[in-house]
Amino acid sequence: MPAGDTTAQRVHILYADHHGWLYGWLRRKLGNACDAADLAHDTFLRLMISRRAAGQLGDEPRALLTHIAKGLVIDHWRRLDVERAYLDALAQMPDPQIPSPETRLMILEALYRIEAMLRGLPERTRDIFLLAQLDGLTYRQIAERHGIALITVKRHMRTAFAACLALP
Structure with missing residues (x-):
């Protein structure tokens, strides 16, 4: 990318070049198109928020995107575990207390x-x-x-x- 590009321009180009690939990778990993779309969006959002990461795109942008996305996938799975445990606890409660x-x-x-x-x-x-x-x-x-x-x-x-x- 040209040296004069802003972070937003770099992320836009990166999005255009790699969003489809990242979405496909996340869809295979999660088995769910909606969650994959959300996490692909969140990956680019994180990249935009982190000026340092956006400046480190280098020659392997997919490596950076994969690194960010893997962290989001792990967070997603953790949230699902918490949600499952909470729903299991709710299932044990009498209806009036739910x-x-x-x-x-x-x-x-x-x-x-x-x-x-x-x-x-x-x-x-x-x-x-x-x-x-x-x-x-x-x-x-x-x-x-x-x-x-x-x-x-x-x-x-x-x-x-x-x-x-x-x-x-």
Whole structure:
């Protein structure tokens, strides 16, 4: 591409040259035309938002597009796992307690953010946080279970709580 091209022009040319290929690749990967179209769109959107990535197109633009798309596919599958687990939990509830569609959507969005936050924590921090929050173990019990000092458990919990507070 000529040196004077703007990022938007480069992405436009890249879109014209590679969208069909990316859509086909995603459709084979996902087995679903609608999701493939959404993720192909999201891939180019991410590329446009990331000026650094758009400047790194180089001689192998498909490698960059594939890298971005793979991350989006993984996120898509994770979201589906969260949604399936939530729907399974809803199926166990008596009808009068099932939330409205609007409330279900808000809950799912919150669950997606929580899952992403948990995934972003170091493994040990995540494990300690879940033992305290879901299993109801005390910090002392967690320290004994992991063979670590109580102050270390508190540090991990502080890190996890800070991540919770940073959720949008």
